[in-house]
Amino acid sequence: MKAAVAKALFNSHSYSEYRKLVSDLLLEGKSTGNEQSEDLLHYSELNETRLHRLDKTMKITEVNVAKLHSLKNEYIWLVLAEGWCGDAAQLLPVFNKMALESNKNIDLRIVLRDENEELMNHFLTNKAKAIPKLIVINKNTGSIAGDWGPRPKVAVELIQNYKKQHGVVDETAKADLQLWYLHDKGVSTQNEILDIMLSLEQ
Template identity: 40%
Template sequence: MDTTTIIRNSLLKAISYSTYRNLIDKYEAEGKSSGTEQTQDQVHYTALNQKRYKRLDKTIEIPEDKAQYFASYDKSVCLLVITESWCADAAQIVPVVHKIAECNPKLTMKLVFRDENEELMNLFLTNGGKAIPVVIFLDLEDKVLAHWGSRPSTATQMVAEEKAKNGKLTPEFKEELQKWYNQDKGTTIISDFIKILEEIKDK
């Protein structure tokens, strides 16, 4: 199956941010998570992420100059996000993407769950792994213009350095990474997205 067909099949299952947030509310209330597995960890992180989503939905603000950039962007782009409710990085990233899309009706955001869209996920692996979230930038004909993920550029560098040093991500590092997200307040994601939007403007 070609890439465009896989993307179009996934778009048929895509949901809005408000529907996604309502689903996470529901999962938390029922003691569940999204995804094909229902481990204790995934249920725990879904509940924890629900708090993060609620906080970030209220507190994330796009600086005025950056908001103006997004608002005046004149190319229609769909931001297709691959995510799951239990993913800690997604809980820090997806609300920021939502705020970006809110700046301009030409920037539409749609979300799909990773485990329900295996063929799509396999097109956008990170070092061979199914890391999420991934944001796919699509034109009006569902052609891939670019993709981003699974972490902001600074966090990606931090993770690479930690893996080079310790061979894995320790619980202490994961805590440090969450602190970095809280301090960064979406700034790096916003800069990353402006860079990509500039690159794809004439594609």
């Protein structure tokens, strides 16, 4: 595990580097990841628009800014993501704004899932390589302190309930999920991750 983390960190990107990587690939008509398809390219293009919007509009609540400022220890947030992933597009701007608000106590680093299979296999969700996955690393000890993802609890339940009812996760389910993210404004994500961070401080 330590070797997988070290390798991922060595090849990791800052948020702005990740955004540039995805944008540059789109100019070549490509998405990130091992698999290339029209669908994945289409999702990547949609996500580029989402990221632009959220970078401008996403805000951390005042209560959560205060909690971020209260963090004493320093952490690395290592996130597994891909440009075509709708959840990653909704959540990476939240992670980024939280890291920026943390008084430099959080260093956000992003890696591509398909390039870090060994690391991803340590953080499966129901045996699936679900992303984004946020791995919390204590900067002083280098040890993994916790993890979160691939989406907030309410969003997980929304998809589970839809699948129970309809037997599939189709385009309607994905549209419902994006609508939920739009109304939630990243608050559920902030709250859940800060619960983890504050428990690590105790």
